Amino acid sequence: MTSWTDVLTHFCLAGLLANPWRSPRAIRKLQEKKLMRLIPHAYRHVPYYRSLLDSARIKPQDIRTLGDLENVPLTTKAQLRDLPDAEKTARTIDLVQCQSFSTSGATGIPLRSFFTRQDALLKNLAWIRSFTHCGVNPFSRTAAFVGRRDVKTRRSWYEYLGLWRRQEISTWEGPESWVRTLRQWRPQVYQGYVMTLRLLAEHVQENDLRDIRPRQVLSSSALLDSPTRRYLESLWGCSLIDFYGSDEGGCLAWECPACKGYHISSDTVILEILNNGKRARPGEDGEVVITNLHSWAMPFIRYKQDDVVTRSCREPVCGRHFPLLEKIQGRLDDFIVLKNGKKLSPHLFYYAVDPVPGIRRWRMIQDCRHRLKVEIVPTDSLSPTSLKAIERNLRQVVNNDLTVEIVVVDAIHVERGKKFRAVNSKFGGPGS
Numbered sequence: 001m002t003s004w005t006d007v008l009t010h011f012c013l014a015g016l017l018a019n020p021w022r023s024p025r026a027i028r029k030l031q032e033k034k035l036m037r038l039i040p041h042a043y044r045h046v047p048y049y050r051s052l053l054d055s056a057r058i059k060p061q062d063i064r065t066l067g068d069l070e071n072v073p074l075t076t077k078a079q080l081r082d083l084p085d086a087e088k089t090a091r092t093i094d095l096v097q098c099q100s101f102s103t104s105g106a107t108g109i110p111l112r113s114f115f116t117r118q119d120a121l122l123k124n125l126a127w128i129r130s131f132t133h134c135g136v137n138p139f140s141r142t143a144a145f146v147g148r149r150d151v152k153t154r155r156s157w158y159e160y161l162g163l164w165r166r167q168e169i170s171t172w173e174g175p176e177s178w179v180r181t182l183r184q185w186r187p188q189v190y191q192g193y194v195m196t197l198r199l200l201a202e203h204v205q206e207n208d209l210r211d212i213r214p215r216q217v218l219s220s221s222a223l224l225d226s227p228t229r230r231y232l233e234s235l236w237g238c239s240l241i242d243f244y245g246s247d248e249g250g251c252l253a254w255e256c257p258a259c260k261g262y263h264i265s266s267d268t269v270i271l272e273i274l275n276n277g278k279r280a281r282p283g284e285d286g287e288v289v290i291t292n293l294h295s296w297a298m299p300f301i302r303y304k305q306d307d308v309v310t311r312s313c314r315e316p317v318c319g320r321h322f323p324l325l326e327k328i329q330g331r332l333d334d335f336i337v338l339k340n341g342k343k344l345s346p347h348l349f350y351y352a353v354d355p356v357p358g359i360r361r362w363r364m365i366q367d368c369r370h371r372l373k374v375e376i377v378p379t380d381s382l383s384p385t386s387l388k389a390i391e392r393n394l395r396q397v398v399n400n401d402l403t404v405e406i407v408v409v410d411a412i413h414v415e416r417g418k419k420f421r422a423v424n425s426k427f428g429g430p431g432s
């Protein structure tokens, strides 16, 4: 524990807790103030952004408002991934001293990102702020299911004070191993991808493990389907709260029980929602583009997150003024693409399949332009009528534009350490 970290944490958290309550105008001013620091820094010290702005004939001093930012060309994950570190990171920062994260995308090739210790700390605190809003008790213990084999064992200083204690559990282990750790550590809060939580819940239910019972469940996945939410909430008798974030942007948005939407973490990120390159209107879907205002080592400026969300029509009612997202629709490669190019949200397919009785698990993939292949693991009660109903519902969703091929299988393998995607398309992703 170092005293500067202590002081910094205190000030950061105090600011983070106060910011959502500031007026929309003050929040915007704060974003622009941070932006006016980040852009000149990136231009001066990061070769990629210097050439990006030069090519668009933009000088750093031209970007003073959120409107000005829209003139900066977008950056994709593939663009950053293909650059050497020296091109995309700030020359003035020692990368050895930074925290790094690896994010894999649709291609499976990871992008390594770097954060200064201060930015990494702020990233953690922004998550803590969102948990606080959702009523997570700071003295509770959280089991965080993570997709890495090696879990972090190093504790933050506040954990030694009994605050925000967190133990990581690798999803590479199976449910039996998770249960052993949960029994040893007895956390009150479970946090993880939706499918991990579902696998755990199924294991708990099948084996009647009544002692495995969290008080709160926090999910993150970029796609929380209603049936899984209902299943987890009814099994464990607590409400589930969904979060939206990424390695590049940290906590991007979190569900607000009062507002029926997700508050955007507007003091740490500028989140744009673009529909065909234009700002999405309230109620419209669009692709997420982020500018991480605390990405000093490796800036993310107008970075395409490859997720689709719905902009909310509503204003916040809880007193916080961070704007709202209505729904997280999923990753681009979760979208099924019709012949005319129309992209269908994966949620539509959940609505089509889940009400039909007799299904234990399912997965579908659009492996060629004209076909949707559906795998179904049945329960004992799956009847031919149910199969017909699924086919009919799916044909309706795709408007008979794709052939629907249903295969009944014994099991669907859930790859360990990875997010499970029930709906997947080879044609929905970026550049498809």
Ligand SMILES: [Zn+2]
Pocket (backbone or CB within 6 Å): 256, 257, 258, 259, 263, 316, 317, 318, 319, 320
């Ligand atoms: Zn709210």
